[in-house]
Amino acid sequence: MLFVLRDKELKNKKIEEFIKAVMHENPEKATAYIVKIYPFLPSDSLLLLQSAQFLISHGKYNEAKNLLRKIQTGPRKAEAVLPYSKILINEGKYNEAKKLLEPLKDKNDMAKALYAQILDKEGDKLTALSYLRKISKSIKDPDILTSIGNLEYSNGDRKKAIHYWIEASKSGNAEATLKAADYFYLLKKTKEAIQYYKRAIDIGIKDNDSLMWAYYQYGKLANDKTYLEKVANSKGELAEAAKALLEKL
Numbered sequence: 001m002l003f004v005l006r007d008k009e010l011k012n013k014k015i016e017e018f019i020k021a022v023m024h025e026n027p028e029k030a031t032a033y034i035v036k037i038y039p040f041l042p043s044d045s046l047l048l049l050q051s052a053q054f055l056i057s058h059g060k061y062n063e064a065k066n067l068l069r070k071i072q073t074g075p076r077k078a079e080a081v082l083p084y085s086k087i088l089i090n091e092g093k094y095n096e097a098k099k100l101l102e103p104l105k106d107k108n109d110m111a112k113a114l115y116a117q118i119l120d121k122e123g124d125k126l127t128a129l130s131y132l133r134k135i136s137k138s139i140k141d142p143d144i145l146t147s148i149g150n151l152e153y154s155n156g157d158r159k160k161a162i163h164y165w166i167e168a169s170k171s172g173n174a175e176a177t178l179k180a181a182d183y184f185y186l187l188k189k190t191k192e193a194i195q196y197y198k199r200a201i202d203i204g205i206k207d208n209d210s211l212m213w214a215y216y217q218y219g220k221l222a223n224d225k226t227y228l229e230k231v232a233n234s235k236g237e238l239a240e241a242a243k244a245l246l247e248k249l
Helices: 002-025 027-040 046-057 061-071 077-090 094-101 109-121 125-135 142-154 158-170 174-186 190-203 208-222 225-232 239-248
Strands: none
Touching: 002 027, 002 046, 027 046, 027 061, 046 061, 046 077, 061 077, 077 094, 077 109, 094 109, 109 125, 109 142, 125 142, 142 158, 142 174, 158 174, 174 190, 174 208, 190 208, 208 225, 208 239, 225 239
8 A cells, every 4th residue: 555655646746747847848838738637636736726827827717727626626625716716707707706705705805805806897896895995905916906996996086096007017917007008198197108008018918909009009109100000000990090190200
């Protein structure tokens, strides 16, 4: 029996070493290897959680959910609930996420923050904001910080909103960065607006309409034809406006 245990431990160790090496050296192939190998890892494996986080960071949410479900069958269940709930929220499965978060929201700040996100998406913005204000100092997640900024803005507190958007921008949130850019643009703080539009572009804006807006605004304010040409060559609503601007430059 001892030899069997040792053999199993050795096998798991070799699997873990292999996955870690692939994630570091060849991220593109890592997903395929993780999907094939994860069934052989025990539910309490730290690597299983790390692999799920790796998949999430590369946009492989369905694959990550499979790993997180397995983790929830073992002693690391609490560590898997939060990232799993976050995926469910992004998929619009609010009731399912709520059931997971309900027992945790009064004990865990991140669980409370995710629960508040659901309330926000369901239209209960005031309750969502009251939840988030209680934990705002302890939250570092850029998506949550962006949500707090959005809610504060909706509630009329623009100074608090820009504070949270800037904090989220520091952590690489493109949505918050673009909102900060628009905020400074409306205040006619051109230098800051240019800085944040460019930063949003560099971070990477996923929504094409928002990306074209950032291109247009940056190109217009910085007199950069390159970005205006990108908009002019698109089929978006701003294409004609960009063409008109290019004729004047």
